[in-house]
Amino acid sequence: xxxxxxxxxxxxxxxxxxxxxxxxxxxxxxxxxxxxxxxxxxxxxxxxxxxxxxxxxxxxxxxxxxxxxxxxxxxxxxxxxxxxxxxxxxxxxxxxxxxxxxxxxxxxxxxxxxxxxxxxxxxxxxxxxxxxxxxxxxxxxxxxxxxxxxxxxxxxxxxxxxxxxxxxxxxxxxxxxxxxxxxxxxxxxxxxxxxxxxxxxxxxxxxxxxxxxxxxxxxxxxxxxxxxxxxxxxxxxxxxxxxxxxxxxxxxxxxxxxxxxxxxxxx
Numbered sequence: 001x002x003x004x005x006x007x008x009x010x011x012x013x014x015x016x017x018x019x020x021x022x023x024x025x026x027x028x029x030x031x032x033x034x035x036x037x038x039x040x041x042x043x044x045x046x047x048x049x050x051x052x053x054x055x056x057x058x059x060x061x062x063x064x065x066x067x068x069x070x071x072x073x074x075x076x077x078x079x080x081x082x083x084x085x086x087x088x089x090x091x092x093x094x095x096x097x098x099x100x101x102x103x104x105x106x107x108x109x110x111x112x113x114x115x116x117x118x119x120x121x122x123x124x125x126x127x128x129x130x131x132x133x134x135x136x137x138x139x140x141x142x143x144x145x146x147x148x149x150x151x152x153x154x155x156x157x158x159x160x161x162x163x164x165x166x167x168x169x170x171x172x173x174x175x176x177x178x179x180x181x182x183x184x185x186x187x188x189x190x191x192x193x194x195x196x197x198x199x200x201x202x203x204x205x206x207x208x209x210x211x212x213x214x215x216x217x218x219x220x221x222x223x224x225x226x227x228x229x230x231x232x233x234x235x236x237x238x239x240x241x242x243x244x245x246x247x248x249x250x251x252x253x254x255x256x257x258x259x260x261x262x263x264x265x266x267x
Contacts, residue, residue: 015040016241019076019106020086021047021097023059023069027111027230028088031140033060034234035086040242044080045070047097073100084244086237087112090174095119102126108134109240111233113179124250134250135257138179140236144210145254147225148187151212154221155188158214160196163188166211168201176200180210183253 018035022028023046035041036057046056046069057065070076073085085101086109087094094112101108102123110123120136127134139145154163165188167181177185177198188196208227213220227233236254243261251257 015042016245017042017044017081017083018086018241019045019047019073019080019082019084019101020088021093022088022112023056024048024051025088027233029060030230031086031088031111031234031237033062034231035238035241036060036062038238038241041238043067044082045076047071047073047076047085049093073097073104073106077104082106084109084241086110088233091115091119098123102130102132102134105130105132107132107244108136109140109237110134110136111138111140111237113138114175120252127250131248133244133248135240135244135254136250137253138183140233140240140254141225141227142236142239142254143225143227143232144180144183145236145258147210147212147223148184148253148255150223151184151187152190154212154214154223155190158216158221160188160192160194162216163212163214164197164199166199166201166209166213168203168207168209168211170206170208171202171204173202176202178210184210184212 018041020032020043023032032043036043043056045067048069049071051059051069052071054069055064056067056069057063084107087098088111091112091114094115098108098110108127123134123136165181165184167178169178177200181198185196185198210225212223240257
């Protein structure tokens with residue numbers, strides 16, 4: 001167990017000790033590799049059934065580092081201390097590990113899409129009750145955050161009924177529409193009853209593309225965000241980890257968190 005002086009020193013250095021789930025998936029591995037290189041993060045272990053016991057450094061195509069993969073959160077915490085659990089798994093695995101992490105008092109950063117609404121509500125309530133921190137969002141990309149702000153402008157200038165969303169992903173993507181498309185739809189609708197249509201396309205190429213299309217008065221405006229490398233999500237995750245220290249509350253999109261961080265810098 002850490003002494004008070006060790007805790008104060010760690011907080012002063014703003015180093016977050018992270019457990020992560022999903023490091024063998026394409027996005028999760030890219031995020032983990034990104035975090036592994038960040039001075040503000042100490043990747044202390046990973047969660048995953050298929051690679052239990054393996055060296056974390058080797059799985060990330062780095063040097064062996066003595067950190068390893070565990071079957072569940074309690075097993076990991078029995079051997080190593082952590083502050084935050086980052087999840088990029090599947091809805092089924094995420095549901096289990098996130099409940100464990102919340103019960104153990106860890107901060108939560110959730111990039112897993114397709115979670116049931118009742119699970120998100122349960123996690124939100126539990127974290128708020130405990131005074132903890134969580135970011136549960138469909139996308140950690142800075143570019144998508146900007147696209148969401150642009151979506152509000154499209155609604156204002158073109159009208160909600162003249163806007164549609166097109167999302168294109170590889171055929172292996174399970175959830176349809178994508179979590180990001182549903183998030184953009186929510187931003188545009190702004191709690192109004194009328195919905196914005198979403199077109200979901202699944203193609204053979206590796207792609208992650210979201211488009212906002214506005215058509216009115218003889219003109220078409222298309223805004224496109226495309227991920228060319230999954231490390232794009234790593235920068236957003238790292239930003240949250242760097243700024244989350246000492247904060248509490250549950251956030252469901254990156255923009256609201258960024259706005260609060262920037263506002264706090266002015267006070």
